[in-house]
Amino acid sequence: MPSTLSAQLAALELGHLSIANRPEVDRSLVAPDPEAVTHTLTAVWSDLFALLTDTNLEPEAEELAWGFVNLFHRAATKKAGLIDRATDEIRLLVASGDGSEVHASELEKQVDRAQAAEAAMIALEGLRETAAQLYMHETGHSWRPAGGSRLSHDANATSAVVQGREFLRARAESKRKAAMPAGKPVVFAGGRQSFPTTDEAKQFGENIWATLDKVREHVAEMVLVHGGDSKGADRLASAWAEARRVPQIAFGLDTRLGQRAGFRRNEQMLSLDPRFVVAFPGNGVLERLVIQAKERRIQVVDRRGPLGTNPKRAAAPAA
Known part of the structure; x- marks a missing residue:
């Protein structure tokens, strides 16, 4: 031998x-x-x-x-x-x-x-x-x-x-x-948005940073988890984590899964048992993420209203 x-x-x-x-x-x-x-x-x-x-x-x-x-x-x-x-x-x-x-x-x-x-x-x-x-x-x-x-x-x-x-x-x-860095995961989700003015785009970005700053006050040793999109809300959240020196994990899409890829990514992120899910405007896959998070009793910081605001507060003036 x-x-x-x-x-x-x-x-x-x-x-x-x-x-x-x-x-x-x-x-x-x-x-x-x-x-x-x-x-x-x-x-x-x-x-x-x-x-x-x-x-x-x-x-x-x-x-x-x-x-x-x-x-x-x-x-x-x-x-x-x-x-x-x-x-x-x-x-x-x-x-x-x-x-x-x-x-x-x-x-x-x-x-x-x-x-x-x-x-x-x-x-x-x-x-x-x-x-x-x-x-x-x-x-x-x-x-x-x-x-x-x-x-x-x-x-x-x-x-x-x-x-x-x-x-x-x-x-x-x-x-x-x-x-998987040590710490408590916080899932961030948001899609790509377009705005009619530069000021609105800037306000949207500022709202993302302000929201994440607020969440960080409640989560010691926070680890930001997101989809790793090189454009849109994910990129803004990633820049926040870089500036604040917060560890981050990006879950990319497995393109081999086709239309199932986004839902599979949701499952992976929620499997980390995050402290919060921070939701900004996005598509149906993101809506499903919010539903699943609530079913698991994970607290959702909902910012799916205009320019990344609380949708309930946005609805009140309209009513």
């Missing part, structure tokens, strides 16, 4: 998972100093966009700013993929353990590589978050990736262990915490 890693991979046709033959990394290296990161990225940002001012590239500034943040996001995502592949190898080694010294050495080496990749991923996520703050300050919008989620892993969660089973447990816990 073959016991080496390469033989096991060959038997299972998992050769594409191998991260062997990569250069050894010095795990004594430390992450960049956060203060130095802030100063450096701020200087680069300022110089780059000052260069575009009053040129024919000025209209492209926001797109370039998004790409600047995405540079670090993509690098962190690649490291996350490397960790996942290393985790597969560690899982295989744990399952095929024969107690030999060669096997133990290979397991330790793979865990060491995975930990180094994890430390690099966390450092790159730190660079991304600093750049995302600059993007928020420049554009007024929360930075969102084109696809997938913007997860941030705990900088203190790197698994300082050399035993395979412990690493696998620590990795699973790290991914869980990144996907």
